[in-house]
Amino acid sequence: MNMGLFITLEGPDGSGKSTQIGYLKDFFEANNIECIFTREPGGTHIGEKLRNIILDNENSEMCDMTEALLYAASRAQHVEEVIKPALKEGKVVVCDRFIDSSIAYQGYGRCLGDLVRVINEYAVGDCMPDITFLMKLSPAIGRSRIDTNDLDRLEQEKLEFHNKVYEGYLKIAEHYRERFVCVDAQRDKEAVRDDIIAAVEKALKVRG
Ligand code: TYD
Numbered sequence: 001m002n003m004g005l006f007i008t009l010e011g012p013d014g015s016g017k018s019t020q021i022g023y024l025k026d027f028f029e030a031n032n033i034e035c036i037f038t039r040e041p042g043g044t045h046i047g048e049k050l051r052n053i054i055l056d057n058e059n060s061e062m063c064d065m066t067e068a069l070l071y072a073a074s075r076a077q078h079v080e081e082v083i084k085p086a087l088k089e090g091k092v093v094v095c096d097r098f099i100d101s102s103i104a105y106q107g108y109g110r111c112l113g114d115l116v117r118v119i120n121e122y123a124v125g126d127c128m129p130d131i132t133f134l135m136k137l138s139p140a141i142g143r144s145r146i147d148t149n150d151l152d153r154l155e156q157e158k159l160e161f162h163n164k165v166y167e168g169y170l171k172i173a174e175h176y177r178e179r180f181v182c183v184d185a186q187r188d189k190e191a192v193r194d195d196i197i198a199a200v201e202k203a204l205k206v207r208g
Pocket of ligand 1: 012013014039055071096097099101102103105106152154155
């Protein structure tokens with residue numbers, strides 16, 4: 001369905017996604033390839049409002065199903081308003097987190113199970129990523145890399161929750177092997193970048 005290329009980045013908090021997104025920006029700019037960078041939750045005016053509700057530490061009473069539905073709602077808006085139109089124009093879209101974050105965090109982390117995949121398949125329709133990079137890094141190391149004085153509602157969860165999320169990610173990557181590229185994110189950032197860029201170059205070649 002897509003004429004463009006849809007790339008998503010996934011992984012635990014602190015796994016270096018933002019740094020790698022910076023490198024991807026440099027790569028697409030240097031190669032004169034039209035590309036948009038976006039994120040979830042958020043990416044649209046409505047999505048950013050939903051993001052504030054979801055991540056707000058004051059909303060401690062939010063139940064797990066509400067959380068899952070809000071992420072999916074933000075995603076539905078993002079797909080219709082931003083991602084699909086850009087892909088239709090033949091652009092590359094790079095998204096910091098997408099459907100697999102919900103399956104990992106809400107499906108596995110919150111134990112809502114396969115229902116999360118079903119809800120999100122409604123939210124995204126046929127707009128699935130072409131390549132998903134999974135930054136492989138133990139949540140304990142990820143946590144040691146982030147500023148623990150400024151944690152959002154999800155980041156504040158116990159390490160036990162983040163370990164369940166990570167195990168979920170590994171299962172998802174195994175299940176959707178055709179689109180997942182797993183990257184050892186414990187190495188230095190340039191080595192991680194080289195693996196990611198090599199996979200992107202390969203995908204661009206296949207697209208022609
Ligand atoms: P964010 O600040 O974007 O985290 P990061 O910089 O690590 O990507 O916050 C998003 C948080 O929301 C993050 O902890 C992961 C979580 N999340 C979900 O639980 N489900 C989802 O569907 C998405 C997109 C994110």
